[in-house]
Amino acid sequence: MLSLTLLLHACGASERKKEAEAQQKAGPRPAARVDAFVVQTRSLAEQIEVPGTLVASESTEIHPEVSGRIVSLNVREGAVVGQGSLIAKLYxxxxxxxxxxxxxxxxxxxxxxxxxxxxxxxxxxxxxxxxxxxxxxxxxxxxxxxxxxxxxxTEVRAPFTGKLGLKTVSTGAYVTPQSVLTTIQKTTGMRVDFSLPEQYIGRVQKGTWVNFTSASDTRVYSAQVIATESGIGGATRTLTMRALVKGDQSGLVPGSFARVKIAFAPDPNALMIPTQAIVPQARGKKVYVIDSGTVKFVDVTTGIRDSSFVQVTSGLNVGDTVAVTGILGLKPNAKAIVRKVVNAPGGGRTTGDTSRPAAKL
The missing domain is CATH 1.10.287.470 (Helix hairpin bin)
Incomplete structure (x- = not known):
């Protein structure tokens, strides 16, 4: 049994030696051929969209001050009434x-x-x-x-000029100060409340202009930030802001959902690379950088993304060359040949085989 074991071990060693000799004769692994992109800066206009809610500048329920029987009810549902208008009269x-x-x-x-x-x-x-x-x-x-x-x-009057809601009682009903007769909302000076993620708080201040659309209206409205909540919500990590709607507000309904869009000043020196250059990892993102014909695996932090490009906020510099195709065949420290170089974020590129390892540009 011992002799058989020694014989098998000797045979295995002989096979491994033959494989090593064959690899040496075959030479080193050929360089991978990839398309690459040269990192450049470009002006990047950032815009975010956050949810919001339309809020009337004044809104309240109408209650009687005393208990009694209604002898006159002047609630024209949906009508606009002036401040001090008689809404109901008790006995x-x-x-x-x-x-x-x-x-x-x-x-x-x-x-x-x-x-x-x-x-x-x-x-x-x-x-x-x-x-x-x-x-x-x-x-x-x-x-x-x-x-x-x-x-x-015993006279129930409108506290301000506004639009009446639906009536909840009728003439002859006995009401108390807890009874709701109707509601009233001011029709001018509409507000839009929205929640801003904490990473953008320093970029939106009182006076900032925002645009929004409402689920009840397809028009685009403008509003100016007039106030913010005193602190960030612990559960959502957002800050509630309130903006005053400008212009015609006839198509807006309080309580409606709003899509608020906030445009920030463009970044003239944003680093952008094609989205396909990003390699997702369990703990972050990486790209393959071609440096003097050698592949390097580099950690990156990304920012804004559009349909074709993604912003890189750390990890790359202007002039770095990143692989955008053939990524699956690349390994760190392997050799690579750039087949095509993408020169501009807009998509322009030079075509043709360079037939040489790419250098760091």
């Missing part, structure tokens, strides 16, 4: 009766004061009696003002 018959009673008492008290004043001049009554009669007038007037205030509280 106030008992209050009106109290007011009439106090008005009679006030007239009687005034007559008494006039008579006492004449008597006081001729010494018919004391000054104290006149003062008591005048105090009665003051008390009656105060009571009358209280009743007038209670009567006004």
């Amino acid at each position: 106030d018959g008992d209050l009106q009766a109290q007011r009439r009673k106090l008005q009679v008492q006030l007239r009687q008290a005034q007559t008494t004061v006039d008579r006492y004043a004449a008597l006081e001049k001729i010494g018919g009554i004391s000054k104290q009696d006149l003062d008591v009669a005048q105090l009665q007038i003051s008390n009656t007037r105060a009571d009358l003002e209280i009743i007038n205030t209670d009567i006004r509280r």
Whole structure:
């Protein structure tokens, strides 16, 4: 058994030796032939799109101040009403009766004061009696003002000029301060609220202009940022911003979804490479750089992407040559020959076999 094992080992060693000799005779592995792209700078206009919501500048529910039965309801659903317009009237018959009673008492008290004043001049009554009669007038007037205030509280009026919503009650219904009669929203000065990712917060300030489209309207609207939330949302890592809509707002509906587009100042020195040059990895992204005919595997960080190119924010320099085809056949430190060189981000390239290893340009 031992002799058989030694014999097999000797045979295996002989085969490996023959394979090594065959590889030496065959020579080194031929250089891979690839298309490449020379890294250049170009002006890059960055634009992001974030979700938003249209918000009325003023919006509230309409509640009565006191409990009572509705005797008049003036809710024209969807109509625009002015500030102070009467929306509903509650029953106030008992209050009106109290007011009439106090008005009679006030007239009687005034007559008494006039008579006492004449008597006081001729010494018919004391000054104290006149003062008591005048105090009665003051008390009656105060009571009358209280009743007038209670009567006004039975009137439900529009707090501002706006568009009424749907009514939720009818004439004759008994309502309380918790009852919602309808809603009202201001029709001018519309706002759009949107959430901005934290990496862009330093690039959008008060006064920045944004464009947006609404799901309820196909037109493009403009708005100017007027305020921001005090802090970033912990769950979403976004900052809520509010922009004031400018121009005609007739087609906008509060609560509608909005697609907000924010255009940033273009970067004149952005490094761009074709998207096919990127090799995704489990922990990042890499590209194959051809340096003096030798392949190097380089880590890169990417930024904005469009249909054909991607921005590289770190890892490459202007003039680097990156492989864009034949990537699957490349290995680090292998040799490569550039077959075609892409010269411009716009897609222009020189064609033809260079028949030599590529140099770092």
